[in-house]
Amino acid sequence: MAAPRKGSQGRAGLIFGDLWEFDPAPETADPKLKARYDLFINGEFVRPRSGKTFDSINPANEQKLAEIALAGAADVDRAYQAATKAFKGWSALPGRERGKYIFRIARLLQDRAREFAVAETMDGGKPIKESRDFDVPMAAAHFFYHAGWADKLAYVAPGRGVAPLGVVGQVIPWNFPLLMLAWKLAPALAMGNCVVLKPAETTSVTALKLAEILQDAGLPPGVVNLVTGAGETGAAVMGHPAAAKVAFTGSTEVGKRIMRQLAGTDRRMTMELGGKAANIVFDDAPIDQAVEGIVNGIFFNQGHVCCAGSRLLVHEPVAERVIAKLKNRIRVLRVGDPLDKNTDLGAINSREQLSRITRLVASGVREGAVKYQPPCMLPKKGFYFPPTLFTHVTQSHRIAREEIFGPVLSILTFRTVDEAIEKANNTPYGLSAGVWTDKGSRILRMSTELKAGVVWANTFNRFDPSSPFGGYKESGFGREGGRQGLLDYARLA
């Protein structure tokens, strides 16, 4: 082991990083993957009428994980037919009966939690400690929570009464594949709707493994149908005339495209889109906790998080101290094999996403911001990017305006509360924000004046199924989670 190095304050600091040899600690549970996954329509796995397939690869080593069926328009139509047929029976079931199925799904997912965590990590690149401790338990929690609602729907809109909408079309992204699926499926099913869902093309595996659970839970055929493919399949799901509602999570660009596609129809919509959240640190904040919150805010899931705290706004009196501590902290982050339990940052989800991050980071350097990356050895094979900080960032820089969706933090400073609010709101997005301060009144003021769907105080990236999540402005509309999320799948009587 090397001698302790001098820390940022001139004191000796323990730098783990690559100086300490860790024995590899790979998660060994069997993900029970199949070589090929077909479409899940009407309760069974069926070959695609398109006759086409595509590969899902492991971004950590670029090896093929599985072959996935590609759904064409005829397959999507078949899925909608199955869902339409199933709707009559499913919506007529008493809520307590629907609740039993959803409870069963939650329990079966818990039973197979380790297997799902490994599959999620291999398919998407996220560290096993995150899929094991966050993605899978949170997905189960969403099913449990909504199972609990299914027999209490009279209280979703007291005095009004609610009814399901019909068949809903859902399209989700690749950053939290199983969790986004749970966010979408659970409230729709609890309310009595049937579903046609498309996972993202780089991360279809855990959705199709969940189809096995739906079968084991005895869910009636056609209540949930899963069609796999890329943008064209997504457009067919969103545009199908049998959809009473569409729910989309993904980029603002694609969200806008879908809204143009559906303009003039009476289709109900929920849009959960991109973000560029401000994480705001005042001089009276508990600095060490704030540094942990900043690190969690931007490096959790390699920064592939819609509500990531990708813009740090730091109060000038403490800026130098916070930045020094941050640099010190990110030197000990371990980047590498996502299946290793010691890994903090896993693989970037795809080659395309890696090149987007690389492009935006290059623009930051070109436009005059100062880049800091700790020394770290990246695996030779696979898609990896080191944790990155930018100082001397101005509001006009692309790295301060555009969603990078990677482990890259843009740091700006402010002098007054008003300036912090103005800078935080100076973005087309409005999904989330964080405030770090000792002052309760300041937290209250910030939470009303920040235009963001969620504002965390002295913490970041906290989620709960009972807490509605969603955006303002170009981050979208509609909510997921809580009573509000259920209302988005209901017709008011």
Ligand code: NAD
């Ligand atoms: P994306 O928009 O490229 O793709 C999302 C999904 O849409 C994928 O399944 C894709 O196949 C599909 N798709 C692509 N073109 C389509 C079209 N024309 N019609 C219908 N579907 C189409 O986004 P992504 O790169 O997968 O995900 C990252 C984005 O998702 C980021 O912008 C992130 O902020 C956002 N996101 C938002 C939330 C939220 O709750 N607000 C949550 C997670 C991710």
